[in-house]
Amino acid sequence: MEKHMAVCPYCGAGCKLNLLVDDGMVIGAEGIDGVTNEGELCLKGLSGFDFINDTKILTPRILHPMIRREKGGELERVTWDEALDFTAQRLTEIKEKYGPDAIMLTGSSRGPGNEANFVMQKFTRACIGTNNIDNCARTCHGPSVIGLMDTVGSGAMSVSIPNLENADLIMLFGYNPSASHPIVARRIVKAKEKGAKIIVVDPRSIETARIADLYIQIKNGCNLAFMNAFANVIVSENMHDKAFIDAHTNGFDAWWETIKNYTPESVAEVCGCDPDDIRKAARMYATAPNSVIGWGMGVTQQRQGVKVVHTIAAIACVANQIGRDNAGLAPVRGQNNVQGSCDMGMWPSLLPGYQKVENPEMRAKFEKAWGLPAGALPAEPGFKLTDLPHGVKEGKIRAFYNFGEDPLQTEPDSADMKETLENLDLLISQDIFMTQTTALADVVFPGTSWGEHDGVFSASDRTFQRFTAAVPPKGECKHDWQIFQELSTRMGYPMHYEDTEEIWNEVRELCPNFYGATYEKMAGTGHAQWPVPTLECPGTPTLYKNGQFNTADKKAILMAHDFVEPTELPDDAYPLVLCTVREVGHYSCRSMTGNCKVLSMLADEPGYVHINPADAEARNIRDEDLVWVSSRRGKVITRACLDERINKGAVYMTYQWWIGKCNDLTMHVTDPLSGTPEDKYSACEVHSIDDQVWAERHMQALYSALKDRLAAEAAPQNVAPAAEASAE
Amino acid sequence: MNTFIAIEPDRCIGCGTCLAACSHGHRVAGLQAEPRLALTFAPQVTAAVTCHQCEGAPCLAVCPVDAIMRTDEAVVVNEQACIGCKLCAIVCPFGAIHPAGTSTAGVAGIAFETPSQPRGTSPLLAWSIGVYTCAVKCDLCSTYDPEGGPHCVRACPTNALFVRDATTLGDARKDKMKAAATANQIMMGRSTNLKEA
Ligand code: SF4
Ligand code: SF4
Ligand code: SF4
Numbered sequence: 028m029e030k031h032m033a034v035c036p037y038c039g040a041g042c043k044l045n046l047l048v049d050d051g052m053v054i055g056a057e058g059i060d061g062v063t064n065e066g067e068l069c070l071k072g073l074s075g076f077d078f079i080n081d082t083k084i085l086t087p088r089i090l091h092p093m094i095r096r097e098k099g100g101e102l103e104r105v106t107w108d109e110a111l112d113f114t115a116q117r118l119t120e121i122k123e124k125y126g127p128d129a130i131m132l133t134g135s136s137r138g139p140g141n142e143a144n145f146v147m148q149k150f151t152r153a154c155i156g157t158n159n160i161d162n163c164a165r166t167c168h169g170p171s172v173i174g175l176m177d178t179v180g181s182g183a184m185s186v187s188i189p190n191l192e193n194a195d196l197i198m199l200f201g202y203n204p205s206a207s208h209p210i211v212a213r214r215i216v217k218a219k220e221k222g223a224k225i226i227v228v229d230p231r232s233i234e235t236a237r238i239a240d241l242y243i244q245i246k247n248g249c250n251l252a253f254m255n256a257f258a259n260v261i262v263s264e265n266m267h268d269k270a271f272i273d274a275h276t277n278g279f280d281a282w283w284e285t286i287k288n289y290t291p292e293s294v295a296e297v298c299g300c301d302p303d304d305i306r307k308a309a310r311m312y313a314t315a316p317n318s319v320i321g322w323g324m325g326v327t328q329q330r331q332g333v334k335v336v337h338t339i340a341a342i343a344c345v346a347n348q349i350g351r352d353n354a355g356l357a358p359v360r361g362q363n364n365v366q367g368s369c370d371m372g373m374w375p376s377l378l379p380g381y382q383k384v385e386n387p388e389m390r391a392k393f394e395k396a397w398g399l400p401a402g403a404l405p406a407e408p409g410f411k412l413t414d415l416p417h418g419v420k421e422g423k424i425r426a427f428y429n430f431g432e433d434p435l436q437t438e439p440d441s442a443d444m445k446e447t448l449e450n451l452d453l454l455i456s457q458d459i460f461m462t463q464t465t466a467l468a469d470v471v472f473p474g475t476s477w478g479e480h481d482g483v484f485s486a487s488d489r490t491f492q493r494f495t496a497a498v499p500p501k502g503e504c505k506h507d508w509q510i511f512q513e514l515s516t517r518m519g520y521p522m523h524y525e526d527t528e529e530i531w532n533e534v535r536e537l538c539p540n541f542y543g544a545t546y547e548k549m550a551g552t553g554h555a556q557w558p559v560p561t562l563e564c565p566g567t568p569t570l571y572k573n574g575q576f577n578t579a580d581k582k583a584i585l586m587a588h589d590f591v592e593p594t595e596l597p598d599d600a601y602p603l604v605l606c607t608v609r610e611v612g613h614y615s616c617r618s619m620t621g622n623c624k625v626l627s628m629l630a631d632e633p634g635y636v637h638i639n640p641a642d643a644e645a646r647n648i649r650d651e652d653l654v655w656v657s658s659r660r661g662k663v664i665t666r667a668c669l670d671e672r673i674n675k676g677a678v679y680m681t682y683q684w685w686i687g688k689c690n691d692l693t694m695h696v697t698d699p700l701s702g703t704p705e706d707k708y709s710a711c712e713v714h715s716i717d718d719q720v721w722a723e724r725h726m727q728a729l730y731s732a733l734k735d736r737l738a739a740e741a742a743p744q745n746v747a748p749a750a751e752a753s754a755e
Numbered sequence: 756m757n758t759f760i761a762i763e764p765d766r767c768i769g770c771g772t773c774l775a776a777c778s779h780g781h782r783v784a785g786l787q788a789e790p791r792l793a794l795t796f797a798p799q800v801t802a803a804v805t806c807h808q809c810e811g812a813p814c815l816a817v818c819p820v821d822a823i824m825r826t827d828e829a830v831v832v833n834e835q836a837c838i839g840c841k842l843c844a845i846v847c848p849f850g851a852i853h854p855a856g857t858s859t860a861g862v863a864g865i866a867f868e869t870p871s872q873p874r875g876t877s878p879l880l881a882w883s884i885g886v887y888t889c890a891v892k893c894d895l896c897s898t899y900d901p902e903g904g905p906h907c908v909r910a911c912p913t914n915a916l917f918v919r920d921a922t923t924l925g926d927a928r929k930d931k932m933k934a935a936a937t938a939n940q941i942m943m944g945r946s947t948n949l950k951e952a
Contacts, residue, residue, distance in 0.1 A: 067912040070775035205768035212768045213913045234768045625778050671798045719873035
């Protein structure tokens, strides 16, 4: 048996592990002593390896390139040369006819790694000539990236994951680490055992609420009102650090003009909590020696996501709870490499290393390095991922290159998204599985899976770590960066990388903050936390030390905003709030974990809708019953879980299910500042089903039909092009 | 004395890593893939519930075909001998034993599952076409990996699970008495104002 070092491909905790390989098959995983996980893994890291072996539990892997010669035709397996020629020709035609900005691409924040993403954005900018590149952070922590860049200068955690356990106080706001990042939750348990105080503010009584010193159950959708009042208390009770504010921030007076109106009493109704609890929480936070605020999708997937992040950043600054090892901001990133996608410039306004496309000096630097004539790189920021639906409707976007994501599962209002994808002139999908999105594609490129390639991931706390291949590529799968460079070469901008290290060294040369993160430094369980400007620098666990923010004048900018209610409030027809959350044992669109034996056995379709027992009783729904959940967008079948931890008037569905698909119900309304959908708040109703046996069979039939359809879409790959030719 | 797995509920985050480890270990050894422990969520407590390997094990006493035996390590089910009568599951005071079977549905070429009752049906009554069930219970991993020790304990990322045997129980009791004397106050001062449902 061999062991191959890797980093878990599932969440931003960045757990290091060994893949155990026997006879060319991955047969197990074991935790190793990485900086964030210290040898521990959660169930996904431990049992999430066998999808690599193409188990076909949920959907088959794609092992050969396929194309659809005409819209609506059948997929046909072709040689790599034909697939690449076909794609290069189609993309070139679209570019010539409609201009480069008619092509949109999305990076992959999952298994491919930083190098593949870097090459993709280079292909986008240098070869196609557009900034239309984005990544799934748009639907998750986009508001954190934007909100933090606006205020403190860097869109990332300011503290490191290991240092969380030494904080004196941890406040979790709209963040459930036990489901999102078990290995981060472990640090919070350890902090508690070391004596830290814990505050949890969340509409659901999440796991951490049980060990919290103060748990405040708020109403869904009240974030900005709550945080404004929290800030109000800090200043009203004189707990702000005036010297720090004077020396290191701008805009306090204007900020206070807004905040002063938000007394705890004034928001009590909107937040549904005791004003004194807000006071208590603010006092605990401001007076503890070192406090950390952790937040997640509960903050970002809201109408005012960016504005709440502005306020959180301001709170940390006025209370001087930032810039120390155990005090700061912790927006913990969801997908394993979503930090990395942002680091690599998979963002319509940012080149790799957070260098703005609008800055001519930056563009000139990249033009020179990439051998382009001056002025060749586009200066205008491109489209956001959430611009895709209306971009296609208005005819501005004609081609979409989907890299390792499944927007049909993970984006809101799937019916609308399906129409969008069908209306494209060209949909390219480069993935490892036949997902629902790939099933619609005109070109299907089989990339290698995690476990079959090398690279670097960025963990949520800015830690670069290397992972290696454990088994050779299956079928005709090619490394993602090879696919991009071959396409680029065909389209007139040749690229010839030999391996990922060569790509990474180019990244290091171009991004001053990543320069010291060499492959050598990251060998084994080695790591490098950016900024790492020099070869000697061991990495920087803590940002903004001594109040030095990453803004032009090194001062933080305080920003305040007025509270606005969520877009779609419950009414008589749809009286419940629908909030989408995540499954602990599954990941993203579930194409990987759903193909793992243990994980698919522990949790399978149609998932659950968690509902307060009182709301269930009023609808004559029993625990484990199948139910319909409906909204103005659609109707899905799922299973009820009567859960006393859920607040009345709201229901929660995890977004991993293909049958019990909450994104058939959610709404495509986005925070205008970030383009992030309001997934945490829409109106719905839950209906009981009388004939449960019928419902059980119906659900199984739907599930089975979906699996059959995907298997059928993938089937042409089993017919080799040569075989077909000789049969004719 | 009986060795068993105990849990510190304040450490448990309900992640289910223990279930995954239990399932994987047994499945690889050719045993039922069903996890032997279960997670229970109450408003104030999350805990994995496991078998206590009782000294006077009622499951062992009632089994009509002697499919349950006491070994040096644990009370174990012989999956080959079990007739799936479910008596053991009824008498277990902890709900730590339950029937499970491997469905053939979903295997290529075979139709999908055809449930014949609502899921809410008690596992003791539930059945599905063509599936032979057998009792599963914690064997402390002794039947397939005696050297490795309990896999769930090893896997739990927060170290919430412990092996309780004669030594650790004695030590734990001493620790607890000490802790009770000093930390009582801390516990009492803990004010999670969880709302009643
Ligand atoms: S999913 Fe996250 S917490 Fe779990 S093992 Fe992987 S990186 Fe660690
Ligand atoms: S692995 Fe540990 S923390 Fe997770 S559910 Fe099991 S006992 Fe609880
Ligand atoms: S000791 Fe072994 S058999 Fe028992 S619950 Fe833990 S993993 Fe399962």
